[in-house]
Amino acid sequence: MTPLRRNVLALLVEAGEPVKAYDLLDRMKSSDKSAKPPTVYRSLDFLMEVGLAHKVEALNAYIACAHCHDKSGAELYICKVCGDVSERHGIPEPQNAPDGFVTDRSVVEHYGICSNCR
Amino acid sequence: MTPLRRNVLALLVEAGEPVKAYDLLDRMKSSDKSAKPPTVYRSLDFLMEVGLAHKVEALNAYIACAHCHDKSGAELYICKVCGDVSERHGIPEPQNAPDGFVTDRSVVEHYGICSNCR
DNA sequence: TCGGCCGTGTGATATTATAACATAACGAGA
DNA sequence: TCTCGTTATGTTATAATATCACACGGCCGA
Numbered sequence: 001m002t003p004l005r006r007n008v009l010a011l012l013v014e015a016g017e018p019v020k021a022y023d024l025l026d027r028m029k030s031s032d033k034s035a036k037p038p039t040v041y042r043s044l045d046f047l048m049e050v051g052l053a054h055k056v057e058a059l060n061a062y063i064a065c066a067h068c069h070d071k072s073g074a075e076l077y078i079c080k081v082c083g084d085v086s087e088r089h090g091i092p093e094p095q096n097a098p099d100g101f102v103t104d105r106s107v108v109e110h111y112g113i114c115s116n117c118r
Numbered sequence: 119m120t121p122l123r124r125n126v127l128a129l130l131v132e133a134g135e136p137v138k139a140y141d142l143l144d145r146m147k148s149s150d151k152s153a154k155p156p157t158v159y160r161s162l163d164f165l166m167e168v169g170l171a172h173k174v175e176a177l178n179a180y181i182a183c184a185h186c187h188d189k190s191g192a193e194l195y196i197c198k199v200c201g202d203v204s205e206r207h208g209i210p211e212p213q214n215a216p217d218g219f220v221t222d223r224s225v226v227e228h229y230g231i232c233s234n235c236r
Numbered sequence: 237t238c239g240g241c242c243g244t245g246t247g248a249t250a251t252t253a254t255a256a257c258a259t260a261a262c263g264a265g266a
Numbered sequence: 267t268c269t270c271g272t273t274a275t276g277t278t279a280t281a282a283t284a285t286c287a288c289a290c291g292g293c294c295g296a
Contacts, residue, residue: 057175058225060283077219086216098204100233101195107176107227115218178252
């Protein structure tokens with residue numbers, strides 16, 4: 001874990017909600033003016049690789065992993081009002097996969113309204 | 119259903135696999151040289167609105183809906199080798215949503231290898 | 237000490253998507 | 267018929283997201 005990557009992770013944790021790559025980049029620039037897109041994308045790739053971050057596919061945004069202990073995919077519940085994300089690990093095996101289909105990676109994102117925002 | 123939209127749908131159906139918006143645009147250009155990005159994105163938005171197409175979020179690509187009879191979300195099984203997509207409707211309600219969370223829309227995409235490609 | 241790998245710096249560019257405004261097509265009602 | 271409102275489309279530009287390609291430097295093991 002290098003300082004750069006640690007910094008990106010810290011920014012994600014601090015945000016506590018999905019952050020766009022270029023927002024992250026802007027925040028990095030306050031400490032490191034030389035930050036450029038590859039800087040942030042590389043760090044994000046690394047963090048996702050080791051399971052410390054997830055991409056929220058339907059938002060093109062990134063979050064710190066709230067569990068930090070495995071690299072399997074997570075199931076995300078995303079409030080469209082406040083942006084809050086709840087994360088669940090241990091997605092059940094898909095029940096109705098086509099015959100013989102072997103799943104590597106699942107993207108599961110539920111968009112709705114959380115109890116605080118109703 | 120206008121000719122433009124019908125054409126976009128036809129191209130999606132013909133492709134039979136996820137297609138990128140700009141690929142679609144290139145194909146549209148063979149019949150309509152004036153096609154531009156908004157042309158294709160508007161048609162896609164419409165088709166998704168009425169349930170005739172889906173966006174594959176993790177690929178930034180679009181497919182014709184194989185069921186064509188409802189506008190609820192679908193569960194997709196996507197072969198990383200051949201690109202084939204199987205679609206399932208009637209996703210079960212999420213089992214482990216946070217208390218009081220009301221889901222509007224679910225994105226469920228499983229990436230793996232289909233039986234033909236093993 | 238050298239060679240290789242890994243991480244980072246840097247500039248450019250590719251890809252995906254939308255904004256903003258203009259024009260056309262069409263039907264409902266005066 | 268006229269004209270108004272609504273919906274669809276045309277057009278230019280630009281925003282937002284992501285990657286490529288190449289250079290450099292540090293670290294570590296042979």
